[in-house]
Amino acid sequence: MTETLPSPVVNADSAPYWQGAREGRLLIRRCDACGQTHFMPRHLCPACWSGDLRWVEATGRGTVHSFTIIRRAPLAAFAPRVPYVVALIDLEEGPRMMANILGDDALDTAIGDAVAVCFEDRGEGAAVPQFRRAGGRG
Amino acid sequence: MSETSLRNRVAIVGVGESDIGKVPGMTGLGLNAQAAKRALDDAGLKPSDIDGLLTAYSFTEPYFMLGSVLCEYLGLQPRFNASLVVGGATPAVMLKHAAEAIVAGQAEVVLVTAGENRATGQSRDQAVAALTAVGHPYFEQPYGSSIPGFYAMIARRHMLEYGTTREQMAEVAATTRRHALLHPNAHMKAPLTREQVLAAKPIADPLGMLDCCLISDAGGAFIVTSAERAADLRAKPAYLLGIGEFHTHEHIMCAPSLTEFGATRSGAAAYRMAGLGPADIDVAELYDCFSIVPIIEAEELGLCPRGEGGRYWLDGRAAIGGGAVPVNTHGGMLSHAHAGAAGGLFGIVEAVRQLRGGLGARQVEGAEIALVHNEGGILSSHCTMLLGKDKA
Numbered sequence: 001m002t003e004t005l006p007s008p009v010v011n012a013d014s015a016p017y018w019q020g021a022r023e024g025r026l027l028i029r030r031c032d033a034c035g036q037t038h039f040m041p042r043h044l045c046p047a048c049w050s051g052d053l054r055w056v057e058a059t060g061r062g063t064v065h066s067f068t069i070i071r072r073a074p075l076a077a078f079a080p081r082v083p084y085v086v087a088l089i090d091l092e093e094g095p096r097m098m099a100n101i102l103g104d105d106a107l108d109t110a111i112g113d114a115v116a117v118c119f120e121d122r123g124e125g126a127a128v129p130q131f132r133r134a135g136g137r138g
Numbered sequence: 139m140s141e142t143s144l145r146n147r148v149a150i151v152g153v154g155e156s157d158i159g160k161v162p163g164m165t166g167l168g169l170n171a172q173a174a175k176r177a178l179d180d181a182g183l184k185p186s187d188i189d190g191l192l193t194a195y196s197f198t199e200p201y202f203m204l205g206s207v208l209c210e211y212l213g214l215q216p217r218f219n220a221s222l223v224v225g226g227a228t229p230a231v232m233l234k235h236a237a238e239a240i241v242a243g244q245a246e247v248v249l250v251t252a253g254e255n256r257a258t259g260q261s262r263d264q265a266v267a268a269l270t271a272v273g274h275p276y277f278e279q280p281y282g283s284s285i286p287g288f289y290a291m292i293a294r295r296h297m298l299e300y301g302t303t304r305e306q307m308a309e310v311a312a313t314t315r316r317h318a319l320l321h322p323n324a325h326m327k328a329p330l331t332r333e334q335v336l337a338a339k340p341i342a343d344p345l346g347m348l349d350c351c352l353i354s355d356a357g358g359a360f361i362v363t364s365a366e367r368a369a370d371l372r373a374k375p376a377y378l379l380g381i382g383e384f385h386t387h388e389h390i391m392c393a394p395s396l397t398e399f400g401a402t403r404s405g406a407a408a409y410r411m412a413g414l415g416p417a418d419i420d421v422a423e424l425y426d427c428f429s430i431v432p433i434i435e436a437e438e439l440g441l442c443p444r445g446e447g448g449r450y451w452l453d454g455r456a457a458i459g460g461g462a463v464p465v466n467t468h469g470g471m472l473s474h475a476h477a478g479a480a481g482g483l484f485g486i487v488e489a490v491r492q493l494r495g496g497l498g499a500r501q502v503e504g505a506e507i508a509l510v511h512n513e514g515g516i517l518s519s520h521c522t523m524l525l526g527k528d529k530a
């Protein structure tokens with residue numbers, strides 16, 4: 001029996017983020033005081049500590065800042081997926097986030113690849129943001 | 139308020155290592171106790187002389203209030219005690235806190251100890267799963283990320299920006315294995331070639347199994363006291379000349395850069411306090427949880443220019459007798475031992491021993507000033523110290 005992949009853990013900081021993922025939208029936090037966007041969602045802006053934050057929908061476009069191909073899964077649930085790509089994605093809006101690169105050509109990933117967000121079902125309607133190679137270099 | 143300098147104020151006067159490797163007959167606390175007893179004997183002190191204790195954390199025996207637990211186990215009732223958690227940076231940070239406590243008159247003799255039975259106290263799968271928890275629980279772990287994977291992403295970025303190669307990283311493991319073979323208590327006893335490292339089972343590209351640190355049963359300890367008291371003790375003191383820390387993030391997704399880390403800042407603070415620079419260093423013990431790490435640290439701490447860390451190792455400059463500053467003369471965490479915070483603590487033990495001299499083939503000729511760097515997390519928390527055979 002294969003273990004299921006982890007579902008998102010929703011808390012007070014992240015509830016709208018994960019609700020967005022259920023709806024196929026990548027939401028990030030923008031500070032109205034200093035204009036900076038950030039990842040991960042927080043109670044205040046890590047750049048200026050203002051609480052004047054809003055959720056904005058990211059375009060979902062980004063580039064691969066770095067990546068690795070995992071050959072030995074850290075948890076049993078990921079073992080059937082080996083080898084798979086874990087990457088740090090620089091979003092067009094600025095913030096950096098982690099995700100897998102999915103798709104048949106994932107193992108061809110290179111630094112600088114343009115990628116686009118997609119959403120992976122994690123059961124009972126929950127989803128996590130993921131990325132696919134979008135062709136071209138950012 | 140100006141900074142109170144810790145330069146020349148305290149010294150390490152005793153060091154100890156537990157039995158290392160697979161030590162199935164001992165608990166984690168027992169490994170700490172054995173190392174502590176050896177450090178105390180080395181210093182020529184008695185348990186009743188200890189009035190302060192600092193320890194780190196344990197994955198295999200995750201007690202709440204580990205410092206108090208260890209005091210209880212050792213029969214100590216100190217006036218200064220804490221368990222600190224700054225990942226692998228903890229041992230160096232503990233020395234800094236011990237020094238501050240001694241300078242402030244809050245303790246006179248501080249026992250600093252760390253260790254875990256990571257090889258036999260848990261299964262390999264448990265070990266890997268426990269370490270996975272270092273990734274962010276909500277935004278990294280759902281992607282099947284792993285600690286080797288985080289460092290692999292750093293390695294790949296270094297390869298892209300500076301032309302660092304897998305061969306250069308493999309040489310880190312091969313060089314430090316040669317050093318470990320000169321150490322009577324090192325976990326690894328067999329030679330290791332660069333070719334073997336390159337051919338090892340892949341874990342997270344570009345890192346293979348032998349680019350990753352060991353999983354050992356091991357405990358380490360050292361005793362810190364005032365420079366005045368150190369002068370009256372049996373062992374040759376290793377004086378603290380300078381120490382500094384710097385912290386930039388915890389999770390790699392929040393790292394300000396994948397090529398520039400906090401070691402530059404922690405090193406600068408240590409150098410400034412000591413009134414010394416990289417050219418004064420005779421031997422360096424750098425954190426090496428993965429082969430890429432001492433390449434980056436050699437650059438950040440000024441042993442070589444930025445981007446030349448890989449060549450520093452491949453050209454043999456990090457080797458004992460290599461004509462530059464030898465690195466990880468005990469074998470480091472890749473070949474001597476890694477058991478939680480004890481891994482970095484052994485770099486401090488080795489630096490003290492190098493400054494005392496008499497290590498035979500392992501001895502760095504004329505070692506008078508040693509640098510030790512510990513880092514924790516994903517190159518997140520940094521602490522650098524300079525130790526001297528004499529005061530600066």
Ligand SMILES: [Zn+2]
Pocket residue numbers: 031032033034035036045046047048049050
């Ligand atoms: Zn702001």
